Amino acid sequence: MPSPAVDGQKRGYVIPIGGAEEKIDNPEILSKFVELAGGREAKICVIPTASRLEDTGSRYETLFRDLGAGQADSLPIAERSDAQDETHLDIIENATAIFITGGNQLRLSTILGGTPVAKAIRQANARGAHVGGTSAGAAIISQHMIAGGNVGIVPTEDGVNLAPGMGLINTVVVDQHFNERNRLARLLSAVSYNPFLVGVGLDENTAAFIDEDNIFTVVGSGAITVVDPSDIEYSSMAEARRGEALTLLNLKVHILASGARYDISNRIAHID
Template identity: 30%
Template sequence: MESPKGKLIPIGGKEARAHEAENTGDARPVKFENEGVLQEVLDEMKGADSKVAVITTASGEPEEMGDMYLETFGKLGCKQVTALNLTGRNVNSKKTLEILGDADGLFFTGGDQTKLIDKICDTRFMDVMKDRYQNEDFVIAGTSAGAMAMSAAMIMEGSSTESLLKGIVELTRGFTLLPKTIIDTHFMSRGRFSRLAEALLVNPGFIAIGICEDTSLVVTGGNHMRTIGSGVAMILEADSIKKTNFKEAKKMQPIYVEGMQMHILAQGASFSLSERKMILEKH
């Protein structure tokens, strides 16, 4: 398959920083602080002239979340913003598909990522979204849960504060906009290394990506990942693992690993998924 012409912008979240509960299914919208990253989202579309569809399906308070994003994008000069809470009734409606077809890009809010999978996978909306991403200069952005849903294997839930123990993470399929990847968010602030590492051990041929708050990756061609924002993104690889007890370990037993690779990306550094290497930007 040819490389997609669109862009992906997974954001590590920050709008939920005042609500630290591990269960993001009831994440309450609070005031934004990451407008720098959101400005980049608009810039990757058509700037202030962008037509943005904000998908609030993951949120426990979709109307409030939608209003907040309408206000935030409005402050950045973008006035053509529509909020959509996709449900079983409206996800394939004529109006919804018209909005999707007219938009320059989508923005998936935070909340509970399993709602996105339940409501959007295997729908006409999903088919059109993927077709536009593959064949057009179409941007799909998402924060927190909205970023996690982009990957092929998606973390449903998992203990963040435990050591690396077998069985602390539960996975399901994601949108697979970025094949053979696993994405986690709020990576440093919520101590999610262990759950991302186990998710990778379950899917050893994948690349695991942990994105910090107020930080994003701009993915072009389904391959080149450029870092923006104030934090870092961490990339884990299992290809070179020499020794691990993961297969033999019993549930909740500690895991040892020799040879797992880690790369840390910040502004000025990019990463090629196909070549599995970091690329430093020229100044």
């Protein structure tokens, strides 16, 4: 669950990104992230844990500095013992924004789950620090995380594997590389398990900037597909056999391109 808000302070933005965000030519998502973080005053902390590449953290340090961030530090957290380190916790506590890189979301959940670093990230967000994540880093942000699942359109009873995520947001399940990897089936499977969830499918180079009121704005070149199961009239999920196509009546779907907005709490889409 999200940490409770700190008295008199607004929660920071939560910013899932669908992966493959533009880094050089027109890096509008990363630029907006640096701007929100404070620009020259920014202290950005990079969590490269999802990646097995040595240079992922230093690459984002350089990117953020090139985009005008005053400070950007990557924390070398590669195993659970690293996620207790006091120096790391100090940096997170003082950060204006935290960025979680891509890689494998099960590395994030298995290495960070239940550690002081995970708690510090939630507390930082509650006091106003912004938390962004791309690809695996976007998946880990929500309470219920998609760890894997089937490709395609039509959902099945066994079409998605959910795992507990970091819990910065609760009522949303996020998927990434959405259009590029044809992931509607697994998102539909996830929301039809329990219609309290809203499904948010992020295309590559596309981000949801979720503000403290749980309203997000779409930034980037792709779309965000929102699947709202709240008016669902019938689902065969509980009766279906493994692998069998499901019947789901009355799903609401929105396709949201750059500039469109979605109110997660009230489940309303806007274009202004």
